[in-house]
Structures are given as structure tokens and as C-alpha cells.
Amino acid sequence: ASSPAMPTSGDHAGARPHVVLLPSAGMGHLVPFGRLAVALSQGDGCDVSVAAVLPTVSSAESRHLDALFAAAPAVRRLDFRLAPFDESEFPGADPFFLRFEAMRRSAPLLGPLLAGAGASALVTDIVLASVALPVARERGVPCYVLFTSSAAMLAFCAHFPSYTDASAAAGRPGVVGDVDVPGVYRIPKSSVPQALHDPKHLFTQQFVANGRGLVDADGILVNTFDAFEPEAVTALREGKVVSDFPPVFAVGPLLPVRFPAKDPAAGYMQWLDAQPARSVVYVSFGSRKAISPDQLRELAAGLEASGQRFLWVVKGAVVDRDDAGELGELLGDDGFLERVQGRALVTKGWVEQEEILRHGSVGLFISHCGWNSVTEAAAFGVPVLAWPRFGDQRVNAAVVARGELGAWEQRWSWDGEEGLVSGKEIGEKIKAVMVDDTVAKKGAKVGDAAAAATAKGGTSYRSLAEFVGRCRDAG
Ligand code: UDP
Ligand code: UDP
Numbered sequence: 001a002s003s004p005a006m007p008t009s010g011d012h013a014g015a016r017p018h019v020v021l022l023p024s025a026g027m028g029h030l031v032p033f034g035r036l037a038v039a040l041s042q043g044d045g046c047d048v049s050v051a052a053v054l055p056t057v058s059s060a061e062s063r064h065l066d067a068l069f070a071a072a073p074a075v076r077r078l079d080f081r082l083a084p085f086d087e088s089e090f091p092g093a094d095p096f097f098l099r100f101e102a103m104r105r106s107a108p109l110l111g112p113l114l115a116g117a118g119a120s121a122l123v124t125d126i127v128l129a130s131v132a133l134p135v136a137r138e139r140g141v142p143c144y145v146l147f148t149s150s151a152a153m154l155a156f157c158a159h160f161p162s163y164t165d166a167s168a169a170a171g172r173p174g175v176v177g178d179v180d181v182p183g184v185y186r187i188p189k190s191s192v193p194q195a196l197h198d199p200k201h202l203f204t205q206q207f208v209a210n211g212r213g214l215v216d217a218d219g220i221l222v223n224t225f226d227a228f229e230p231e232a233v234t235a236l237r238e239g240k241v242v243s244d245f246p247p248v249f250a251v252g253p254l255l256p257v258r259f260p261a262k263d264p265a266a267g268y269m270q271w272l273d274a275q276p277a278r279s280v281v282y283v284s285f286g287s288r289k290a291i292s293p294d295q296l297r298e299l300a301a302g303l304e305a306s307g308q309r310f311l312w313v314v315k316g317a318v319v320d321r322d323d324a325g326e327l328g329e330l331l332g333d334d335g336f337l338e339r340v341q342g343r344a345l346v347t348k349g350w351v352e353q354e355e356i357l358r359h360g361s362v363g364l365f366i367s368h369c370g371w372n373s374v375t376e377a378a379a380f381g382v383p384v385l386a387w388p389r390f391g392d393q394r395v396n397a398a399v400v401a402r403g404e405l406g407a408w409e410q411r412w413s414w415d416g417e418e419g420l421v422s423g424k425e426i427g428e429k430i431k432a433v434m435v436d437d438t439v440a441k442k443g444a445k446v447g448d449a450a451a452a453a454t455a456k457g458g459t460s461y462r463s464l465a466e467f468v469g470r471c472r473d474a475g
Helices: 027-041 059-071 095-105 107-117 126-139 151-169 202-216 230-237 267-273 293-306 353-357 371-380 393-402 423-435 437-454 459-474
Strands: 018-022 047-052 075-079 121-125 143-147 219-222 248-250 280-284 309-313 344-347 362-367 384-386 406-408
Touching: 018 027, 018 107, 027 047, 027 059, 027 075, 027 121, 027 143, 027 371, 027 459, 047 059, 059 075, 095 107, 095 126, 095 202, 107 126, 121 126, 126 143, 126 202, 143 151, 151 202, 151 219, 151 230, 151 248, 151 393, 219 459, 230 248, 248 459, 267 309, 267 344, 267 353, 280 293, 280 353, 293 309, 293 423, 353 362, 353 371, 362 371, 362 423, 371 393, 371 437, 384 393, 384 423, 393 406, 406 423, 406 437, 437 459
Parallel strands: 018 047, 018 121, 047 075, 121 143, 143 219, 219 248, 280 309, 280 362, 309 344, 362 384, 384 406
Antiparallel strands: none
């Protein structure tokens, strides 16, 4: 599988457009931007620059940028220097949210950056949308948004400002309950990102501003495909969520940039090579959040009790640079690692997740449902056992369940909720999903649909071509 190849477009004789991409912080944002950059720069597509803020928040981001520019020399790097920003205004805030805010406040500096680069279009991260759009507009540069989560989440984000306006008008300002997204489906209160229940939260303020700003974009790119999220994609396009909504380009799954193979192959890849087909449970909760030590130990007990082979990436801190704890210590030092030796591999390091998911010995992905993880599972047809924890992840888990990419145990805990999920329950669920043949078959079917979407003539292929055509016409 590869990213949608760039269609050659004989009809568009205009100059080669120069598209500047502006990702925000965190791997969940950087990864899809890197993929889009490569997809756009292929063939007779576009000149592409990626604006990067240095130093990055995590070292994973820094390594990823280096690898991206090395693997895709056609993609240029632009330095986006931030204005001074006093973090002490937000004590205890998440470091990635702080970077979002620092970038938002530096938006006026984008004007000179776009002019200096001779940009013919800007693609901004959703997180920066409401501040980047006016700057681009002032320069006469068309501005698109790359939405880094699901189309369901995009619909929710677009609708949420009118939802909060209605709550305020009804005398319940800031109160968030179940949210009926017009034309899509109901997002229950329990699935709404935690922060949005607090109207004063930095994230809520950014989220509402960005949701309001969306209508001013020239178009919105989403890393999903029509067949996976038909309700949300259709409702957005038909103006049912918000009337006169900009064009929505569903261009996913944006596929991995294959970085030159490491030599020798990482230990976990060699280990996977030695396991039977579809026998391994891959467990990862993404790059953004740590799981409480108590829950980590229950998860360990569950994986052990499941009797399955597993590859588990354990994350002990929010920012990787702070993750100094020993693996044994994190897991309680009760001999777990010794007991599962041979049938399991447990690591604290960074892994090349897409290489793991494309490996034939992986049969199930226990995932927090960060959207990139979901799209990678979809691309490779690997079924997901969803355990969302935070932010947009429950909305994404609902997409997994509706789209039949896997199962979601809705009672399982959510960041900030009381209660542990027991090892016994986790073990039983894993076993049940692994022996159920229909789960694997349905996952594979989603993989086929993803391949059809990105193949020549598929829905995502055509959406990407249409986007490039517009950039060309404007340039
Ligand atoms: N990822 C990876 N190795 C790791 C952890 C994460 O390659 O050890 C990648 C993963 O494949 C995905 C991205 O980092 O592309 C994480 O984005 P996602 O939206 O899944 O979750 P987030 O980390 O933002 O919660
Ligand atoms: N998001 C959004 N509007 C915003 C900020 C975020 O719609 O103003 C979406 C975005 O697509 C993101 C998701 O909400 O993927 C969750 O964002 P969060 O920052 O919680 O997670 P992260 O992407 O940093 O892992």
C-alpha cells in the first residue's frame, strides 16, 4: 500500500503551486502533515514546504521531522519562529496545549513567512485554524484546514459553537450534555472530550474559536474515507451540520511515509517475524498520555491472563523526554516480565507503529483510538479493540465500532473517571475478540475499502486530485 499517488492533471496547465503546510505540536498532528506533504509532492503535484517550530515538544517529533526531510528531499522546511510566550500564565497545563497556544499567539508572524516563501496556498492544522485563516486571507493566500481527527469529530467541532450558544441562550452557559450533531448522530455526554465540560479551559476556548472559524476556510482536508464515515462526510458536504460549509476533501487514509529501512531491523520486528500469522495482540495507547500505574498493572494482568502473544508499548510520561522510569518498576516488579518472556515483548521505547500494523503476525490492536492509529489499523485491515482514554478518542472509538473495524467496550474507564478495569475483565475480552473470526473478517474488509479509496479513481484519490487542482487554479 502507498499514499494516494498524485494524479497527473493535464487539464490544469497553471504554474506549479507552492503549498505551505502548518502542523501544530504532537505526533498526532505532525504525522498526518508529513504524509500529506509527501502525497502532494509526488509526481507533478505541488511544491511543498512544512513550517516547523524548533525545538519540538517531544523528541519523537524532532526525530520524525529529521527522518521526513531526509526521506522526502522535495519537501522543504521552513522555520516558524515563535514570539515570546509566558507559560506561567497557565500553571499545570498540558505541554502540547501550551505549544498550541504559543503558536496561536504567534500567528501574525505567519504573514511574513507566507510572503517570504511565495506561498500559493496554506494548509493549517485545525488547532491553529481560527488564527491562521485571517492572516492568510489578508495576504490573499487561499487557506485550507487539515483536520487531524475523524470526520465525526470534524462535524462535532463545526457544530459545537452553536451548541454552546444555544446552552447560553437557554440560561445554562457552559453546560454540555449529549450533543446531537445535525445529520450525523448523537455524541453522548460521556464521549465529549473531558476539557469541553469546562468553558474556561484553554482547550475549550481554542476549540470553539476553531469551530467558528472553519466556515471561512477554502476547504477542509480530512484523513478519512467516504466508505468508513459515510454519515459524517455526507452530512458535512450537504451542509446539514453547518450550512454553506466549505468543501470537504476526504483524502485518507493518508499512508505512511516509508523511511529507509533501519539496519539491522529493530528487535521487535525480528520478534514479530518469528510469530505465527495473526497471532499477536499489539497494545499501544499513543504518544500523548500516560496510564495510571494501577491501571497499567491491571492491563499487564489482563494480557497475561489472555494467554495470547502480545507486543506492548508502555508509556510512562506525557512527554517522552521525561520518561525515565524503569519498565519493571512501572509494572510493579512482581515478576510479570519474566513470566511472559517468550510469548510477549514489552518495550518503553518508540516503535515504528505502521511497520508493526502492516506485519502479518499482528491479529489485534488494543488502541486508545488516536485518529492516526485508527487510520493505520484501517489501512492495514487490523481489527481494533478500542479503549479510548481522552479527548477525541471516544468519538473515534464510535467510528471504529460503527465502521466495523473492531469492538469498543464502552464501560471501560476514561481519563478522570473513578475505577479500574480489572485484569480479569481485560483478559476475557481479549480472548473473546481474538477467537472471533468475524472480527478479523470485518477488519480485513475495512482494509479492502481503504485500499479502494486510495487507489487510482477511488474516492480519496479523486478528492486529493481535486484539492491539487484548486491550488493550481488559484496559483
Ligand atoms: N506512534 C508510533 N510509535 C509509537 C507511538 C506512536 O509510530 O511508539 C505513531 C502512531 O503510529 C501514530 C502517531 O504516532 O501515527 C500517534 O498518533 P495518534 O493519533 O494515533 O495518537 P496520539 O499519540 O496523538 O494520541
Ligand atoms: N481539535 C479540534 N479543534 C481544536 C483542537 C483540536 O477539533 O481546536 C481536534 C483535533 O482534530 C484533535 C482532537 O480534537 O485531533 C483532539 O485534540 P487533542 O488536542 O485533545 O489531542 P491531540 O491531537 O493533541 O492528541
